[in-house]
Amino acid sequence: MITVDESSPVPPFEQIREQLGDLIRTGAMEAGQRLPSIRQLAGDLRVAAGTVARAYSELEAAGLLELSRATGARVRPGHDVPENIRRAAADFAAGARDQSLTLEEALGVVRAQWRQT
Amino acid sequence: MITVDESSPVPPFEQIREQLGDLIRTGAMEAGQRLPSIRQLAGDLRVAAGTVARAYSELEAAGLLELSRATGARVRPGHDVPENIRRAAADFAAGARDQSLTLEEALGVVRAQWRQT
Amino acid sequence: MITVDESSPVPPFEQIREQLGDLIRTGAMEAGQRLPSIRQLAGDLRVAAGTVARAYSELEAAGLLELSRATGARVRPGHDVPENIRRAAADFAAGARDQSLTLEEALGVVRAQWRQT
Amino acid sequence: MITVDESSPVPPFEQIREQLGDLIRTGAMEAGQRLPSIRQLAGDLRVAAGTVARAYSELEAAGLLELSRATGARVRPGHDVPENIRRAAADFAAGARDQSLTLEEALGVVRAQWRQT
DNA sequence: GTGGTCTAGACCACG
């Protein structure tokens, strides 16, 4: 569900934080849902535990996660993106795939349009 | 038109390559149009000439640019994204802004939908 | 093992890339074997480190090398030329030497036959 | 029959000289045969006449060509490579093609074997 | 003037 590209210049903890944040905001992880433990996720991603811990901690600071020693990490409510935005994103993604754009190219188009708005 | 963020983990030459590629694919720079010279752009961005040269060279390898000594760099045709894709991206960007998402959050939503398609 | 001819019109980084690629493809360097460090080789060849770095980087892009920080550069498997090809090349080289052809002339004969095949 | 790659670091006149020499040595052009005029060849290759003139002149200096104002350029005898060498080259080229090597890779194998002989 | 390369030295992140 999450992948870490070690050849990327973006450090691993940022990749993890970013992708977890995406999952929460898009509703793929619902409010209250429990995340895998730090050690669990670290093992799956072949990454040091501290790396995952840092990602979790920054997500907590951003208000997306609730950390507690006893119950682990849970998704805090109120951060999912409205349905219409998700739909627009899905439509765009499907269209871009039809034209056989790469993900990077597709993101680039959004970035460019964002700047021109 | 192009900006380099020194605090980003993404190295400057990649930022430049990426943004120039976006401009070309979105049609902001038309086929055949001349790009600023390496030294010109380097000066504007406060960056060493070699940094811009590398970005140009990789764009040439990707088929987006045509480089030739003495005549400068020109945009190669056939790489602009279809109008409907641009429209979908613009619609999405506008909607995301209305919900006061940040650019990074908006890109995250697209990324997440892309993976789920 | 590798030489750089400064009087050649072929830039040094291409000469290095080419010769290293030859060594790998002909099996002179086995899969998994470690290459000299960038700075090491640069020192031996009396060349700037960036020059060797570029050669290594292009060999990585071609799939011949595996680069990783701190552990150095290693030969990736699966790119050595079949034994019978090596033998045919060796036979040809020996014959050409017997007729006292120069290397350039010998390569020219191969090039010409290649085009006529 | 001859091609000039303008993106190569090898200057055009060397490319032409090299390829013409190959044609003569491999017997594709027989002794006494007349070469195209300088202007003719220059026009075909989209190259300045002086470029071809320099290639011809160096081939004359190497003894492969005979230039005279009246009769144009003719191939001098005694420079074709022995049949067995041509055969070995053709065999090697065919084998390399079967393994789907590129020309550059094939030449690299010969180069490497040459050095190790 | 253009792109293309090289140099020498520097800093970073990683292990």
Next chain:
DNA sequence: GTGGTCTAGACCACA
């Protein structure tokens, strides 16, 4: 120690 990048200045070949 490793690879990866940046800088500043230099030279070349081309048009």
